[in-house]
Amino acid sequence: MSEDLPEGEGRARPRKAPTAFRTISEVADDLHIPQHVLRFWETKFPQLKPLKRGGGRRYYRPEDIALLRRISDLLYTQGYTIKGVQRLLRDGTDEGPQAVIGELPLGDPPPAAEEQETAALRAALAELEDIARELHALAG
Numbered sequence: 001m002s003e004d005l006p007e008g009e010g011r012a013r014p015r016k017a018p019t020a021f022r023t024i025s026e027v028a029d030d031l032h033i034p035q036h037v038l039r040f041w042e043t044k045f046p047q048l049k050p051l052k053r054g055g056g057r058r059y060y061r062p063e064d065i066a067l068l069r070r071i072s073d074l075l076y077t078q079g080y081t082i083k084g085v086q087r088l089l090r091d092g093t094d095e096g097p098q099a100v101i102g103e104l105p106l107g108d109p110p111p112a113a114e115e116q117e118t119a120a121l122r123a124a125l126a127e128l129e130d131i132a133r134e135l136h137a138l139a140g
C-alpha cells in the first residue's frame with residue numbers, strides 16, 4: 001500500500017538523458033548538497049547561471065552541474081575557501097572549471113577524517129547566512 005510509504009518512497013525517478021536539464025531538487029539529490037547551498041553558490045559564483053522559468057524555477061544544464069561538482073570538490077574535498085574558489089574560477093584558462101585541476105589550494109586541505117565535519121559546518125554556515133538574509137529582508 002503506497003499510503004503507508006513516506007512521500008517519495010517507492011517511486012523511481014525516470015532516468016534522464018545526460019544532456020537533459022535538471023531541477024534544483026534533482027541536482028541537490030545527485031550531488032548531496034542542500035538546495036539552499038546551491039542557491040547561495042549562485043550568488044557567489046557568477047559563472048553559475050541556471051535557466052530560470054516561471055516562478056523562478058531553476059533548470060541546470062550539464063555544464064552547470066559540472067561546475068557545481070568542481071566547486072563542491074574544491075570547497076569540501078580540497079579545502080579551498082569560497083574566495084579561493086572564486087579566484088581559481090576567475091583566473092582559470094578558457095578551458096572552464098576543469099582548468100584548475102591540479103593547482104594547489106590556498107591553504108593545506110583538511111585531513112581526510114575532518115572532511116565530512118568541514119562540509120557539514122560549511123553547509124550549516126550557508127544555511128545560517130540564508131536565514132540572516134531573510135531576517136534582514138523582513139526587518140527592512
